[in-house]
Amino acid sequence: xxxxxxxxxxxxxxxxxxxxxxxxxxxxxxxxxxxxxxxxxxxxxxxxxxxxxxxxxxxxxxxxxxxxxxxxxxxxxxxxxxxxxxxxxxxxxxxxxxxxxxxxxxxxxxxxxxxxxxxxxxxxxxxxxxxxxxxxxxxxxxxxxxxxxxxxxxxxxxxxxxxxxxxxxxxxxxxxxxxxxxxxxxxxxxxxxxxxxxxxxxx
Amino acid sequence: xxxxxxxxxxxxxxxxxxxxxxxxxxxxxxxxxxxxxxxxxxxxxxxxxxxxxxxxxxxxxxxxxxxxxxxxxxxxxxxxxxxxxxxxxxxxxxxxx
Numbered sequence: 001x002x003x004x005x006x007x008x009x010x011x012x013x014x015x016x017x018x019x020x021x022x023x024x025x026x027x028x029x030x031x032x033x034x035x036x037x038x039x040x041x042x043x044x045x046x047x048x049x050x051x052x053x054x055x056x057x058x059x060x061x062x063x064x065x066x067x068x069x070x071x072x073x074x075x076x077x078x079x080x081x082x083x084x085x086x087x088x089x090x091x092x093x094x095x096x097x098x099x100x101x102x103x104x105x106x107x108x109x110x111x112x113x114x115x116x117x118x119x120x121x122x123x124x125x126x127x128x129x130x131x132x133x134x135x136x137x138x139x140x141x142x143x144x145x146x147x148x149x150x151x152x153x154x155x156x157x158x159x160x161x162x163x164x165x166x167x168x169x170x171x172x173x174x175x176x177x178x179x180x181x182x183x184x185x186x187x188x189x190x191x192x193x194x195x196x197x198x199x200x201x202x203x
Numbered sequence: 204x205x206x207x208x209x210x211x212x213x214x215x216x217x218x219x220x221x222x223x224x225x226x227x228x229x230x231x232x233x234x235x236x237x238x239x240x241x242x243x244x245x246x247x248x249x250x251x252x253x254x255x256x257x258x259x260x261x262x263x264x265x266x267x268x269x270x271x272x273x274x275x276x277x278x279x280x281x282x283x284x285x286x287x288x289x290x291x292x293x294x295x296x297x298x299x300x
Contacts, residue, residue, distance in 0.1 A: 006293045009220055013290065016224040020232070020240050100229075100236070 027085035031192025034078035039185040041074040109147035133176030137166030209292035226278035
């Protein structure tokens with residue numbers, strides 16, 4: 001065998017390792033859209049809270065329910081967009097949407113996320129809501145880092161960024177809202193654009 | 204010692220390299236998955252897995268799911284280290300020329 005053959009062997013080995021263990025059809029565009037939904041939701045919530053009689057958020061009452069509703073709407077919209085765009089991209093790549101690698105990806109992503117979600121609900125129920133923004137960022141970041149082994153490596157850095165922002169939010173709970181806006185809004189748009197131009201546009 | 208010493212004759216085929224690549228990054232893989240990933244025919248894949256099994260680089264486990272036979276393959280410790288050595292040797296070869 002010549003050198004070129006060996007080189008071809010090595011690149012094929014790498015290719016097969018990636019293809020067999022990672023689900024790479026994540027759509028960058030869905031990240032951008034999720035960021036935009038988060039920014040719109042945050043703007044509406046900010047407007048409602050600052051125009052309310054108190055001017056800040058407390059745990060009970062109508063305003064809190066509206067904000068929780070906005071949060072759920074943002075989450076649901078982001079998930080639905082993500083599923084639709086990722087399915088489309090997987091089809092284009094000839095990758096199966098529901099195989100061993102996507103199952104593993106989902107499992108490692110959802111484990112920290114669901115644990116965090118339940119934890120946040122529990123402390124909200126206990127009336128401790130000052131840390132909610134930070135906790136959401138931290139658990140979401142952990143979910144991304146844990147999922148990155150089974151998908152595009154880039155989402156690890158988004159995860160680390162979210163964790164850092166979450167820890168800052170824990171130190172300065174007063175800025176929780178703004179750090180949430182940066183983490184879920186702006187960072188999604190930035191990383192989504194990077195992924196979109198790196199993987200989607202050229203192919 | 205020549206640099207070709209570590210090039211492993213057992214891996215001297217595209218399909219065999221492919222099988223090992225899949226098995227070092229996954230706990231195990233079944234026949235159908237390997238076939239799809241490597242684009243090999245049944246007979247071709249069967250003969251190469253047999254060769255790797257004979258070298259004790261992979262473990263073959265046959266079982267039935269319902270009435271269908273299902274064969275899963277796992278890389279042995281020996282197979283993993285042999286594969287790693289082989290890849291390092293390939294890299295060395297390319298670097299040194």
